[in-house]
Amino acid sequence: MLDAAASVWARDFSASLSTIAERAEVSRSTLHRYFTDRQALIDALLLDSLARLESLDDGSAPASAIYTLEQHLRAGVEMGDRVIFLFSDPNRFDGNPHWSADDGDEEMRALMDRARDEGAVAPEIPTTWAVTLFYALLYSAAEVSNQDLPRHVAADLAVQSFRRGVAP
């Protein structure tokens, strides 16, 4: 059901619960049994998607910041609709307790600053822009890999565009 919600809401967040139930091949009743509210489904999907995003980078040895960013980018593109759901509208979850904008954001900014220290990001580029670019590329690559390009190709292009786009 979460997958169905992601794939539907990735394209149209105003889509009804009937649509999602249909996509999930369950009745609307069943959907309501697992998620009492529309809000409950949103929260569950948000939480699940964030958890997946978080779980991307454990287990590996600490690497350079720019490499870590790359890995995030590739793994994020792999998530497809989940990522589109999360990032297609920057203020979709504004009031949501599970979505503190500075949640992963602060961590991301720190990572970006480390990348700058490593010389992978030009000093004159504001952290805000680098982060914005990162998410824009992540979203775009996920989006385009639903249509025109194979997923890994899109990921490669996003990585390349990011590296060069922020390089000194």
Place this chain on the structure above:
Amino acid sequence: MLDAAASVWARDFSASLSTIAERAEVSRSTLHRYFTDRQALIDALLLDSLARLESLDDGSAPASAIYTLEQHLRAGVEMGDRVIFLFSDPNRFDGNPHWSADDGDEEMRALMDRARDEGAVAPEIPTTWAVTLFYALLYSAAEVSNQDLPRHVAADLAVQSFRRGVAP
């Protein structure tokens, strides 16, 4: 009213007509007098925004493709909410007669190919990705210039990220 609609719908396309009327400081009745339908308002805003986008590049002498792209980017960022409205959801206007996806798209692809011929775009980058990147940067710069960075700074950064992101 179109401005109000753009500024509201740029952030939440599911926002009601009451919200837009309020933002425009007119009554809902008046709004309905000018635009019978919700759809009519959408179409009017779409048409107007597209027209503005088109009218960006006339009058100037023919320049290099990459320079033309830059100018489009800068001018687009200047449009702010209109651009966000147009591009925040890539398939928002899918069935709309005024939105032939290959409308400006074909022109944009041709421009991108010219830029590749000029050596400004790496040959191994698919046109699709270059175009996607262009619109992602346009959207992001417009978005970020509503929050953190001055408009022209955001435009500069977008231009820089684009040039380097696609350069050979």
Place this chain on the structure above:
DNA sequence: GCGAAATGCGACAGTGGTGTCGCAGAATGA
């Protein structure tokens, strides 16, 4: 095969947005 749990179906009231009206008051211009 049997009982428990999960699912589907249809119906229901509540809700918020939508589109339409008529009427009253304000604004405009001759």
Place this chain on the structure above:
DNA sequence: TCATTCTGCGACACCACTGTCGCATTTCGC
């Protein structure tokens, strides 16, 4: 000043979505 036009207000029916039920049916584990 007067007539025309524009605007705001409130009311209305309509509709799609939502959330909740009860009940019948299926599925699953034993």
